[in-house]
Amino acid sequence: xxxxxxxxxxxxxxxxxxxxxxxxxxxxxxxxxxxxxxxxxxxxxxxxxxxxxxxxxxxxxxxxxxxxxxxxxxxxxxxxxxxxxxxxxxxxxxxxxxxxxxxxxxxxxxxxxxxxxxxxxxxxxxxxxxxxxxxxxxxxxxxxxxxxxxxxxxxxxxxxxxxxxxxxxxxxxxxxxxxxxxxxxxxxxxxxxxxxxxxxxxxxxxxxxxxxxxxxxxxxxxxxxxxxxxxxxxxxxxxxxxxxxxxxxxxxxxxxxxxxxxxxxxxxxxxxxxxxxxxxxxxxxxxxxxxxxxxxxxxxxxxxxxxxxxx
Numbered sequence: 001x002x003x004x005x006x007x008x009x010x011x012x013x014x015x016x017x018x019x020x021x022x023x024x025x026x027x028x029x030x031x032x033x034x035x036x037x038x039x040x041x042x043x044x045x046x047x048x049x050x051x052x053x054x055x056x057x058x059x060x061x062x063x064x065x066x067x068x069x070x071x072x073x074x075x076x077x078x079x080x081x082x083x084x085x086x087x088x089x090x091x092x093x094x095x096x097x098x099x100x101x102x103x104x105x106x107x108x109x110x111x112x113x114x115x116x117x118x119x120x121x122x123x124x125x126x127x128x129x130x131x132x133x134x135x136x137x138x139x140x141x142x143x144x145x146x147x148x149x150x151x152x153x154x155x156x157x158x159x160x161x162x163x164x165x166x167x168x169x170x171x172x173x174x175x176x177x178x179x180x181x182x183x184x185x186x187x188x189x190x191x192x193x194x195x196x197x198x199x200x201x202x203x204x205x206x207x208x209x210x211x212x213x214x215x216x217x218x219x220x221x222x223x224x225x226x227x228x229x230x231x232x233x234x235x236x237x238x239x240x241x242x243x244x245x246x247x248x249x250x251x252x253x254x255x256x257x258x259x260x261x262x263x264x265x266x267x268x269x270x271x272x273x274x275x276x277x278x279x280x281x282x283x284x285x286x287x288x289x290x291x292x293x294x295x296x297x298x299x300x301x302x303x304x305x306x307x308x309x310x311x
Contacts, residue, residue: 081111086118093125101125116149120158127162138162153182157191164198173198180214189215193224205232223252230265239272260286260295267299271306 085108092101102125108118123141126134142159145152160175176198179191196211209232215225226249233242246269249262263286270279283299290296 078112079115082108082115082118085111086115086121089118089121089125093121093128096128098125098129114148116145116152116155119145119148120152120155123155123162124158127165135162135166151182153179153185153191154187157187157194160191160194160198164194164201169198169201173202180211189219189222192218193222193228196225196228200228205235208232221252223249226252227261227265234265234268234272237272239269243269243273258285260290260293263290264295264299 085104089101089104089108092098092104102122105118105122105125108115112118119141123138123145126138126141139162142155142162145155146159149155156175157179160172160179163169163172163175173195176191176195179185180188180195182188182191185191192211192215196208196215199205199208199211209229212222212225212229212232215222216229226245230242230245230249233239233245242265246262246265250258253259253262263282266282267279267286270276270282283303286293286299287296
């Protein structure tokens with residue numbers, strides 16, 4: 001997750017993990033015999049390939065017969081089909097098999113036209129494909145997911161990532177704020193990290209610092225928040241605080257290797273504290289290990305003019 005200072009990468013909140021968990025999916029307690037019937041029906045549908053005609057229409061008007069059970073159980077059957085199809089789509093997206101993933105999502109829409117995670121996943125799929133046409137389509141799918149389930153805040157985070165990619169940073173910040181304020185949401189810390197980086201893109205450094213501090217309050221092991229805050233503290237010449245966070249960061253990344261950005265931060269801290277030996281050691285390490293990095297270029301410029309401020 002370590003990048004050069006000028007980069008700003010955003011994170012999806014594990015849209016592919018554990019069969020793509022759907023937030024707040026209604027849990028219905030049924031008798032053991034009924035669960036066995038549902039599992040048998042679902043397995044039969046998947047093996048048969050669900051031969052009903054699917055649709056990717058955002059209106060989701062195509063019906064999808066999942067079983068011959070009474071009406072009060074059909075919605076549960078449809079939602080389970082949609083969940084499984086969305087999970088399969090996530091696996092195909094992970095392997096970059098986007099056409100197959102889309103086919104699975106169309107079947108998810110046919111099974112349950114109001115299943116918000118399927119729309120969110122389609123937005124991720126279209127964004128990953130990346131063409132201008134599909135990027136435009138992705139916007140509507142993310143909005144649909146949010147409209148269908150206000151509590152499915154993973155869609156807010158993922159929509160924020162999309163908005164950031166398309167440089168709509170103010171809108172992205174609004175989405176990350178929603179996800180970052182959702183207590184109990186397992187991706188909340190990542191959303192706050194995304195929020196901080198979005199504020200950096202907007203040039204709002206105080207707001208960025210507050211977002212990263214909120215991330216640290218929620219998870220002291222947030223490497224992203226540590227790294228970003230070190231730079232922000234150095235800009236404010238709050239060297240002791242920056243040094244403490246930097247030392248914590250080095251502990252967190254043990255065994256992962258030290259990135260050029262961390263090396264440059266160490267050089268800046270050493271220079272600010274007139275620690276010539278450490279500064280020289282880290283500078284040699286940066287120039288040797290990452291000679292073509294942006295951080296190495298910054299270091300060379302500074303070495304030629306030590307009185308100048310860091311850029």
